[in-house]
Structures are given as C-alpha cells and as structure tokens.
Amino acid sequence: MPPPLLIKIGGAAITNKSAVETIDHDRFQALIRFVAAQHHRSTSIRWPSNVSGSPFPQPSSLLLVHGAGSFGHHIAKEHGLKGTNSYAVVAEEQPRQLDTALRLGMAATRTSVRKLNGLIVEELVRHGVPAIGITPGLLVKSSRGQIHELKRLYAAVHETLRQGMVPVLHGDVVADDAYGAVVWSGDDIVKELALFDPDQIPPRCCFVTDVEGVFERYPLADGEIPCVVSRIRVDRSSGEIVEPAALAVGNGSEAVAGPRADVTGGMRNKMQAAIDMVRGGVQCVQIVGHPTIVNDAGAAWESLRGTRIEAAI
Known part of the structure; x- marks a missing residue:
C-alpha cells in the first residue's frame, strides 16, 4: 500500500x-x-x-x-x-x-x-x-x-x-x-x-511551484539557462546537505545560501521545510514546476522533472 x-x-x-x-x-x-490524476492512482x-x-x-x-x-x-x-x-x-x-x-x-x-x-x-x-x-x-x-x-x-x-x-x-x-x-x-x-x-x-510530499525546481545558481545572468538540481541528499541527524557539493554549504538553515548556490526567498523557505520533513522521517520531497505539469498533467508526481530531496544513505 x-x-x-x-x-x-x-x-x-x-x-x-x-x-x-x-x-x-x-x-x-x-x-x-x-x-485528480494522483487521487485516482491512490489506493x-x-x-x-x-x-x-x-x-x-x-x-x-x-x-x-x-x-x-x-x-x-x-x-x-x-x-x-x-x-x-x-x-x-x-x-x-x-x-x-x-x-x-x-x-x-x-x-x-x-x-x-x-x-x-x-x-x-x-x-x-x-x-x-x-x-x-x-x-x-x-x-x-x-x-x-x-x-x-x-x-x-x-x-x-x-x-x-x-x-x-x-x-x-x-x-x-x-x-x-x-x-x-x-x-x-x-x-x-x-x-x-x-x-x-x-x-x-512516512508520507511523501510534492511541492508545485512557479519554477522548475532548485537552481544551482541564482540570480541568473542575462540569457543564462537555469540548471536544475535533480537530487539533493540530506543528513537526517544534522540537517546538512551532503549532495550535491554545490549546495553543501552548511547546516539546514544555511542551505542553498552560499556564493555558489542561491535561490529565491520563496524557494529557500521550501528547502528548509523539505529538510525539516526529511529529518522527521518523510520519505522524499519533490519540487516541480508548473510548466512540467501543464505539459503532462496526467503523469505520476514522482516521474516529473524537478528536484528530489531525500535522506542520504
């Protein structure tokens, strides 16, 4: 189940x-x-x-x-x-x-x-x-x-x-x-x-936002195409991001805030919530953007392009 x-x-x-x-x-x-598609898949x-x-x-x-x-x-x-x-x-x-x-x-x-x-x-x-x-x-x-x-x-x-x-x-x-x-x-x-x-x-969670996920860099330079981080792994004990290295800038409260990796304030709040949830036992958190869903609204949530946040093994 x-x-x-x-x-x-x-x-x-x-x-x-x-x-x-x-x-x-x-x-x-x-x-x-x-x-509706997620509901109809559920049992x-x-x-x-x-x-x-x-x-x-x-x-x-x-x-x-x-x-x-x-x-x-x-x-x-x-x-x-x-x-x-x-x-x-x-x-x-x-x-x-x-x-x-x-x-x-x-x-x-x-x-x-x-x-x-x-x-x-x-x-x-x-x-x-x-x-x-x-x-x-x-x-x-x-x-x-x-x-x-x-x-x-x-x-x-x-x-x-x-x-x-x-x-x-x-x-x-x-x-x-x-x-x-x-x-x-x-x-x-x-x-x-x-x-x-x-x-x-333990539940799973999907955040649907107005961007495609967590960017490696923000703000973007003029004409720069954002690079979406596909997977982030978090140490459940400390809350530190351990992977990828570009985002491993300290504890959870400082996540995605270093000079090599930054995000908008709204995404920062989502990242902190995701880290807290993973530390609390949530299986994974997926952050996806609305353009992905508009293109494939019937897809299973876990198959959509975005950023997946989960506990480090």
Missing part, C-alpha cells in the same frame, strides 16, 4: 500575482487535472490504530495544501500582516493588539484566500475528487509567531481522510497573543501535517 501523499500548490503556480484575485486559467486547470492506506476498524473501507491517502497567490497576499500586505517566519527573525517587533483594524484585515485576508480554496474544491469535485475545504487558522493558536496547539487541526484532517475525503487546506491568518495576527504559510502547514503522526507510514 502506498504511503500518504501531500501536495502543496504554490499560489504563484495557479494565480496571476500581479493582479488581485486573478486565476491563471491554463495553469489552474492543468494542476486540477494533476491532483487504501493503513492508518494508525486509533482509526483502524473504520466503517469506511477506503481511507484517503491524499492531502492538498495551497498558497494564496493573488488571493490574500495583497490584502495581507495592506494590513501589515507578516508571516510566522518574519516574527522569528525580527525579535524586536513591537507587540500589537488584535484591534478592530487588524480583525478587519484578518477577515478580508481569509475571505480572499477562501475564495481560491472554494474554486479549487469545486473544480476538484467536478473531476471526481471528493475534496473538502478546511480553514486551518481557526483550529490552532499562535504565540509570538509560533504556531501551537494543533490537535484540533490534526483531528479534522484525520477524520476527513478516514471518511475517504481529500482535505484541501490553505495558507491562512492566525490570531497571535503578541502580534495580533500572523500569516501561516502553506509550506509550514505542509510540514506540520507531514510530521504530525510518527506512527503512520
């Missing part, structure tokens, strides 16, 4: 981020077909003992998380909302109360990203996928930019899977006891879901 598969769709892969709440229809439809999965004996004969083994793209990001910036990673770096950030203005910002941001969530769920159902939207920010707490108390979220996801449905979560905004509210990224949500139950079969 296959292990669970987590798919993270970057907001930039399905929306036009230069225009508020605008779908890129060709990419969107291709990625819907891609997710029953053995879940932990607390859900064994389920009256539902075929639990789902597919989870989907998507980013906001042009749905939510513009509004979040207008209201000064920052990601959880931002607060971890800016220790001197001034406390902020969850006042009326910030509540309105939270409401507007969540309303926008839930529009995208609804569009994705609706289209997946049309393609034969029993998708159910879940808003994660209502099921967790945040303190000084650190998300905690995730049991209700895990329970909601677990029950959805137990019933044979496909949970579809989205990046969200969470009330914070120090900063009023913070943005919880889809990348971080995927990491939490991948590592939430050590008793389950």
Whole structure:
C-alpha cells in the first residue's frame, strides 16, 4: 500500500500575482487535472490504530495544501500582516493588539484566500475528487509567531481522510497573543501535517511551484539557462546537505545560501521545510514546476522533472 501523499500548490503556480484575485486559467486547470490524476492512482492506506476498524473501507491517502497567490497576499500586505517566519527573525517587533483594524484585515485576508480554496474544491469535485475545504487558522493558536496547539487541526484532517475525503487546506491568518495576527504559510502547514503522526507510514510530499525546481545558481545572468538540481541528499541527524557539493554549504538553515548556490526567498523557505520533513522521517520531497505539469498533467508526481530531496544513505 502506498504511503500518504501531500501536495502543496504554490499560489504563484495557479494565480496571476500581479493582479488581485486573478486565476491563471491554463495553469489552474492543468494542476486540477494533476491532483485528480494522483487521487485516482491512490489506493487504501493503513492508518494508525486509533482509526483502524473504520466503517469506511477506503481511507484517503491524499492531502492538498495551497498558497494564496493573488488571493490574500495583497490584502495581507495592506494590513501589515507578516508571516510566522518574519516574527522569528525580527525579535524586536513591537507587540500589537488584535484591534478592530487588524480583525478587519484578518477577515478580508481569509475571505480572499477562501475564495481560491472554494474554486479549487469545486473544480476538484467536478473531476471526481471528493475534496473538502478546511480553514486551518481557526483550529490552532499562535504565540509570538509560533504556531501551537494543533490537535484540533490534526483531528479534522484525520477524520476527513478516514471518511475517504481529500482535505484541501490553505495558507491562512492566525490570531497571535503578541502580534495580533500572523500569516501561516502553506509550506509550514505542509510540514506540520507531514510530521504530525510518527506512527503512520512516512508520507511523501510534492511541492508545485512557479519554477522548475532548485537552481544551482541564482540570480541568473542575462540569457543564462537555469540548471536544475535533480537530487539533493540530506543528513537526517544534522540537517546538512551532503549532495550535491554545490549546495553543501552548511547546516539546514544555511542551505542553498552560499556564493555558489542561491535561490529565491520563496524557494529557500521550501528547502528548509523539505529538510525539516526529511529529518522527521518523510520519505522524499519533490519540487516541480508548473510548466512540467501543464505539459503532462496526467503523469505520476514522482516521474516529473524537478528536484528530489531525500535522506542520504
């Protein structure tokens, strides 16, 4: 039986981020077909003992998380909302109360990203996928930019899977006891879901982004064709990248940041999430670009060109 598969769709892969709440229809439809193809390939999965004996004969083994793209990001910036990673770096950030203005910002941001969530769920159902939207920010707490108390979220996801449905979560905004509210990224949500139950079969994860994978060099010179790293191996104990040598620049927090290898900030966050997941037992993480999927939306995720991150042997 296959292990669970987590798919993270970057907001930039399905929306036009230069225009508020605008779908890129060709990419969107291709990625819907891609997710549907992965669902239809999936079979029953053995879940932990607390859900064994389920009256539902075929639990789902597919989870989907998507980013906001042009749905939510513009509004979040207008209201000064920052990601959880931002607060971890800016220790001197001034406390902020969850006042009326910030509540309105939270409401507007969540309303926008839930529009995208609804569009994705609706289209997946049309393609034969029993998708159910879940808003994660209502099921967790945040303190000084650190998300905690995730049991209700895990329970909601677990029950959805137990019933044979496909949970579809989205990046969200969470009330914070120090900063009023913070943005919880889809990348971080995927990491939490991948590592939430050590008793389950270790999952696999596929990130769909707006680039083809991790580049050996970034930024690129004028006219330079990017060279995509096909495989990255990580030491599970230290989190260090051990292969390829061009990316082995130190521990996980400094991955792909040396003078010989650099990536965009967004890819840096995905790389750190991937390293954390591999260290936690995830079998592998595949980073693929939307052009690859547009060209072959029906392909199995592991066969697509991109960057595969896994534990070093």
